[in-house]
Structures are given as structure tokens and as C-alpha cells.
Amino acid sequence: MDHPAPGMAPTPLTDHETALVRAGLAVVEPYAADLTVYFYTILFARYPQVRELFPDDMDVQRDRLLRGLLRIVDLVDDPENLVRFCTLLGRDHRKFGALEAHYPAVGECLLASLARYAGAAWTPDVEAAWTRAYTTAARVMMLAAADDTRLRPATWAAQIVRHEHRGHGIAEITVRTETPYPYQAGQYVSMRTPWQRKAWRQYSPANAPRADSTLTFHIRAVPGGRVSNALVHRAAPGDIVTLGPPQGDMTLAAAGDRDLVCVAGGTGLAPIRALLEQAALGDMRRYVDLFVGARTAEELYGLDDMLRMAQRQHWLSVRAAVSHQHIAGREGTLPQVLREFGPWGQHEAFLCGPPGMVTAAARILRNEGVPAARIHHDPLSDPVLTTPLAPSRHEPESEYL
Numbered sequence: 001m002d003h004p005a006p007g008m009a010p011t012p013l014t015d016h017e018t019a020l021v022r023a024g025l026a027v028v029e030p031y032a033a034d035l036t037v038y039f040y041t042i043l044f045a046r047y048p049q050v051r052e053l054f055p056d057d058m059d060v061q062r063d064r065l066l067r068g069l070l071r072i073v074d075l076v077d078d079p080e081n082l083v084r085f086c087t088l089l090g091r092d093h094r095k096f097g098a099l100e101a102h103y104p105a106v107g108e109c110l111l112a113s114l115a116r117y118a119g120a121a122w123t124p125d126v127e128a129a130w131t132r133a134y135t136t137a138a139r140v141m142m143l144a145a146a147d148d149t150r151l152r153p154a155t156w157a158a159q160i161v162r163h164e165h166r167g168h169g170i171a172e173i174t175v176r177t178e179t180p181y182p183y184q185a186g187q188y189v190s191m192r193t194p195w196q197r198k199a200w201r202q203y204s205p206a207n208a209p210r211a212d213s214t215l216t217f218h219i220r221a222v223p224g225g226r227v228s229n230a231l232v233h234r235a236a237p238g239d240i241v242t243l244g245p246p247q248g249d250m251t252l253a254a255a256g257d258r259d260l261v262c263v264a265g266g267t268g269l270a271p272i273r274a275l276l277e278q279a280a281l282g283d284m285r286r287y288v289d290l291f292v293g294a295r296t297a298e299e300l301y302g303l304d305d306m307l308r309m310a311q312r313q314h315w316l317s318v319r320a321a322v323s324h325q326h327i328a329g330r331e332g333t334l335p336q337v338l339r340e341f342g343p344w345g346q347h348e349a350f351l352c353g354p355p356g357m358v359t360a361a362a363r364i365l366r367n368e369g370v371p372a373a374r375i376h377h378d379p380l381s382d383p384v385l386t387t388p389l390a391p392s393r394h395e396p397e398s399e400y401l
């Protein structure tokens, strides 16, 4: 797990300032989509040199700004987690080429956008509280980025050394980094291709770290997904992709020594596979129940591999669930099948796959008495504006301003 550098703890906002920041956000929230368009318009008009840091197609980026902003506001009275989030965000922003000079520019345009949409609610007190919140977050990000510069590169070049189609638009792609890429099994990685140089997408390596600096990704081409389509249908051995720093807390270190229940939907098998490979390398003293789901039996692309692992590892049992096809003994959605087995109350859970599946499986586990802190998954891309502000203080953070 990444820890913030010492000495970064900001002076916490007072309760009054926190309330003002939250109240300000509540006023503009109904106009959030317009606000983010306005923000980028004035940012690029006032600081044209910043434009080149951003992708041509800004749709995903707008959503990320909101996500990051909401996260910061959510943590504004929780200095420890605020520092942790901003530290990761600052380190991750190195890959975009973010410089210290950009932070005041972003702050100025953000506050101007908030002021415009908050109208009369943008009082001097609200402005002062927002200025302090932004300055605090930006300062932590800048310090973290500067510290990180001394420790590791901003990005890693990786050459594709194997590219195999696994059917149903899924490719298994192995890359080798020029210099060692430090990550833990279960983490995810942002990647960019040579064809869309500003577009970064997240993928989880499907393997535990290897001595030969190779990583294998399972990537499904999704409709309109320019990066995933390029990786599946255009990329070939010899092409160079770029990796950003690893992220995510879904590692074995998070699991204590309890038995595990792992639920993997579609290509969500990747990080779960990495975790199990990592577990198999150690002295395994716990049991693992793995549920692998797909829409059709043909799409259970990684099942055989997992069944072979279960033959070698006595601690692993594997069950498959097929949701859109009648297959005796395997029919059902992952949440349904999960409910049939158990009990899971004493387990540590790792979930990965479509957000709807992860949410449904997490709900079942919670109902069985598994505390939220023992249910691990990467952040879900739920629509930001319908996400409540207050909960999930301990959810792994990852999103990118």
C-alpha cells in the first residue's frame, strides 16, 4: 500500500469551513455537467498551453474531474485519507505531464466556475473555504509528485511480446517493460497506446509480478472503446504501449489471514487470477472459493486455467456461473450462485467485474454479515452525481482529476 510522505498532513479545515465547502458543492451539483464544460473552456482559453495535456475527446476527462472533486470534498474533514488520496492523485498526474505551474491555473478556473454556477450562494466565506480546500489538496499533490520524481519514473515503456485472441473480443496481451515495473498482484495499471496518446485506460495485470518484467492483460474490446479496440484489434508484437504507476488496494496484504471468497465476472478475472497466482507462490494456509461468471459458456475464457490451478492447489475450489444460457449445474448470475453457497460471514471477499455484478455481490455479502472493510473491489464507475457524498470512507480510491 502506498503511504503519504511524512510531514504532509495539512491543517484540517474547521467544521465551519467544511460545512461551507459542502454547502457550496450542493448548490452547484445540479449544474455539475455544465460547470465542468465551463471549467475546461475557460482553462483552455486562459491557459492554452494546458490544452495539450488533455485528450482530444474530453468526455471521460470531464467525468474524472467531477469524481476527483467529489472525492476531495468527501474527505475534506478527514485529513489522513485526504492526504492519502491527494498523494496518489499527485503521483498519478506525473504521467499526464502535470507541472506545478498548472495547479494555480486549475484552481483559479475551478473557483471561477464554482462562483459562476453558485451565484448568490458564492459568498466571501464560501470562496475562502474553497480556496483553502483546493490549496491544501493541490499542495499535497505537488509535494507527492515531487517526492515521487526522486523514486521512480512517471511512466514505463512496455513492448508487446505476445498477442493472442481468446474469442468474444477478448485478447490476452503480454508486454515487457524496459525497466522493472513494481506492482503487487491485484493492483491495476493505466495504459496508453501509441495511437491515442492522451487516452489512458485502466487494466489489471492477470499475473503476479514476474522476474522477466512481463505482464499479461486480458482485454475485451468494448463498443466505442477506442483504447480497448486498438489493443485487441490493432496492436501486435513489437508495438510499444506506455504504463502509468500501479494503483489499487485489492492485494493479498489487505486480506489478513482469513479464508477468501473471490467473485470474477468476465475479464474481471484478471486481478483475481493474479491474486491466486500470488497466493500459490506462498505458503497457503487458507481456503479460497472462486466463482467465475460469464454470459455464455463460451465466454468463460479463463475457467480451464483456473480449474487446472485448482487441481494443483488443494486450497482452491472453483465454480462457474453462466447467466445467459441454460447449462445444468452452472446456470445463474454470480450473485445468485454466491448466495447458494457460503456462509461467507467469516470470509474476506475480492470482487471484480461489471459494476452491477460487484454491487450485487457486495450487497449479498453485507447481508451475510461481512463488514464493508472486508469486501475488496476496485472503484466502480457509477455515475458521479448520483453517488452519495458521505459514505465509503475506506473505499479504495483511484480516480483521477
Ligand SMILES: NC(=O)C1=CN([C@@H]2O[C@H](COP(=O)(O)OP(=O)(O)OC[C@H]3O[C@@H](n4cnc5c(N)ncnc54)[C@H](O)[C@@H]3O)[C@@H](O)[C@H]2O)C=CC1
Pocket (backbone or CB within 6 Å): 188, 203, 204, 220, 264, 265, 266, 267, 268, 269, 270, 271, 292, 293, 294, 295, 299, 321, 322, 323, 324, 333, 334, 335, 352, 353, 354, 355, 356, 357, 358, 360, 378, 379
Ligand atoms: N480492476 C477492475 O476493476 C477490472 C474491472 N473489469 C470490469 O469487468 C467487466 C467485465 O466485463 P465483461 O467481460 O464484458 O463481463 P460480462 O458482461 O461478460 O459479465 C460477466 C459476468 O458478470 C455478470 N453480470 C454482468 N452484469 C451484471 C449485473 N448487473 N448484475 C449481476 N451480474 C452481472 C454476468 O452475468 C456474467 O456472469 C468490465 O466492466 C470491466 O471494466 C475488468 C477487469 C479489471
